[in-house]
Amino acid sequence: MRVNYSRQLSDLAAKLAEMCSRDELAIQLATQALLEGDLTLAEQVITDASTIDVIGEESEQRAFALLALQAPVAGDLRTVVSGIRISAELHRMGALATHIASTVRRRHPDPVLPGPAHDAFTDIGKIAVAIVAATRELLVTRNLDVIDHIWALENQMNDHHKRLFAMTMDPSWDYGVPAAVDVTLLGRFYERFADQAVDVSRRIEFLITGTMPDERGSEEFDG
Numbered sequence: 610m611r612v613n614y615s616r617q618l619s620d621l622a623a624k625l626a627e628m629c630s631r632d633e634l635a636i637q638l639a640t641q642a643l644l645e646g647d648l649t650l651a652e653q654v655i656t657d658a659s660t661i662d663v664i665g666e667e668s669e670q671r672a673f674a675l676l677a678l679q680a681p682v683a684g685d686l687r688t689v690v691s692g693i694r695i696s697a698e699l700h701r702m703g704a705l706a707t708h709i710a711s712t713v714r715r716r717h718p719d720p721v722l723p724g725p726a727h728d729a730f731t732d733i734g735k736i737a738v739a740i741v742a743a744t745r746e747l748l749v750t751r752n753l754d755v756i757d758h759i760w761a762l763e764n765q766m767n768d769h770h771k772r773l774f775a776m777t778m779d780p781s782w783d784y785g786v787p788a789a790v791d792v793t794l795l796g797r798f799y800e801r802f803a804d805q806a807v808d809v810s811r812r813i814e815f816l817i818t819g820t821m822p823d824e825r826g827s828e829e830f831d832g
Contacts, residue, residue, distance in 0.1 A: 640734030
């Protein structure tokens with residue numbers, strides 16, 4: 610019985626890692642679609658979102674079954690409860706990648722990004738891929754040193770987001786209101802993607818240590 614229980618916990622962890630891998634591919638392809646105006650890639654991201662949904666539902670079902678049937682305690686209870694929350698965060702990350710792809714589809718055949726924003730989103734896309742890759746590494750290895758890297762990447766993303774806002778508000782912006790709205794929303798999607806990755810890292814830290822800081826150096830935990 611205990612062997613089966615351990616296998617169920619391992620299966621839950623594997624599902625979460627798979628969701629993270631699919632989020633990584635989704636944000637990579639969505640960014641490529643955005644930068645290249647590639648409708649085919651955008652459609653692939655939108656179609657593949659259903660797979661992430663299915664894996665997320667399976668993860669939650671496994672976690673709730675463990676709660677109901679195994680009554681886990683201590684570390685195992687943290688694993689199951691954290692798994693439910695992490696699954697929800699990873700699902701949101703996939704949805705944000707889909708929002709980016711949907712913007713490409715909506716504007717096609719016109720490009721979404723005006724000239725000055727193109728280079729900015731090239732860098733932003735790289736940060737998004739890096740932060741979800743680091744999140745997957747943390748999920749798999751439980752190496753807490755990775756968390757600092759995730760937070761550093763989020764800070765980079767926040768800096769880029771502020772620059773995007775300044776760009777669209779600058780008097781020299783002459784690409785019109787619709788383009789400014791698109792750039793602002795896309796920047797927000799990427800910023801939220803990074804925020805969700807940080808939330809996952811915090812929940813993994815709680816899973817490992819039993820405490821989960823809201824910010825570096827704080828030990829508050831909102832549940």
